[in-house]
Amino acid sequence: MTMSPVLDVVIQAPNGSPLQAVLKLFDRRFGEDLRRVYKQSACHTPAREAAFHAFIRQGKMAPFLREVDEAHETELIPPSPAGFLGEGTEGPAKYEAAQWRECREHFRCETKAYAQLSDLQGELIPRMLAHVRLVSGGDFDVPPDLRETGAPYFELNGILLERIDGYKLEDMTSLLTTRPPKNLKEWQIIIQAAANAAHVINERGILMQDASPRNVMVDRRSQTPRIIDFAQCLFRDELVDQWHRWEWQEDEEWDPDVEYWERARQQEDPAAIALVH
Ligand SMILES: Nc1ncnc2c1ncn2[C@@H]1O[C@H](COP(=O)(O)OP(=O)(O)O)[C@@H](O)[C@H]1O
Ligand SMILES: [Mg+2]
Known part of the structure; x- marks a missing residue:
């Protein structure tokens, strides 16, 4: 539970054999x-939850979300949930509201990335098995008067992914004792394949903002890497839209292709995965 609760699950289809999968939930209460x-961790507490309920009850959620969405479209450094916490008596409610929005955004990014990379699923990234929605009620204590009007704010989105049986690239060196490589070349091949996968993903118009060896799973049997975790990424089409809103095209020499690769170079996804830091 660093950002999202992730669980190992077994799906039992009526007439099929059990399927091992990974369920990742986008839940503002955890992580x-x-x-x-x-x-420090601004834990989820009953008091913060009650403030959030009052905020929804007063009809403040929709205008707040509009305001934050607009800030994300126009500002170079948009507001983060943490920034709202100190905003007086409404701070805790706005913090929960901004975290709800953040989780919705993580789900949107992750599902959009998997769709955009559909032909790489099962090869460079896991297979997306299903989009999941846990409806209102469940384990939330939703006040009766909010069950209808507040329903979207108590639903949880998630994804069901193919489970990669193996180890994280991050943990490779700790395998030195348990599974030493026959020769170091074997490791170099895995690490280079992970860096190449990150470059292919960049080529498909996705910049990962959380590229790291902890977000690479190496399949034990094939010893090939899969990149995971697209909850925080930037999409080329959205960046280009934003650059147009900022009227960068007014400069005749400006080229969105060059801008995109300049951005990719600054971010260095392949290096963030494969270089020793
Ligand atoms: N498809 C998968 N197969 C195996 N393990 C996975 C898979 N997806 C996630 N995990 C495990 O869950 C952890 C968290 O998943 P991740 O998508 O990185 O979420 P977070 O946004 O919380 O970092 C990973 O570091 C990995 O250990
Ligand atoms: Mg991760």
Whole structure:
């Protein structure tokens, strides 16, 4: 639970054999890193949840979301959930509301990335098995008066992914004792394949903002890497739209292709995965 709760699950189809999968949920209540405010964790508490309920009850959710969405479209550095926490008496409610939006955005990014990379599923990234929605009620204690009007704010989105049986690239060196490579060339091939996969993903118009060896699973049997975790990424089509809104095309020499690859070069996804830091 760094950003999202992730669970190993077994799906039992009526007449099929059990299927091992990974369920990733986008739930604002959990995630040590998601809820980190500076060096502390702004835990989910009954008081914060009650403030969030009051915010929804007063009809403040929709205007707040519009305001934050607009800031994300126009500002170079848009507001983060943590920034709302100190905003007076409504701070805690706005913090929960902004985290709800953040989780919705993570789900949108992750599902859009998997769709855009559909031909790489099962090869460079896991297979997307299903989009999941847990409807209102469940384990949330939703007040009766919010069950209808507030329903979207208590639904949880998630994804069901093919489970990669193996180890994280990050943990490779700790395998030195348990599974030493026959020769170091074997490791070099895996690491280079992960860097190449990141470049292919960049070529498909996706920049990962969380590229790291912890977001690479190496399949134990084939010893080939799969990139995971597209909850935080940038899409070329959305970047180009934004650059147009900022009227960068007014400069005749400006080329969105060059801009995109300049951005990719600054971000260095392949290096973030494969270089020793
Ligand atoms: N398809 C998968 N197969 C095996 N393990 C996975 C898979 N997806 C996620 N995991 C495990 O769950 C952890 C968290 O998943 P991730 O998508 O990186 O979520 P977060 O956004 O919380 O970092 C990963 O580091 C990995 O250990
Ligand atoms: Mg991750």
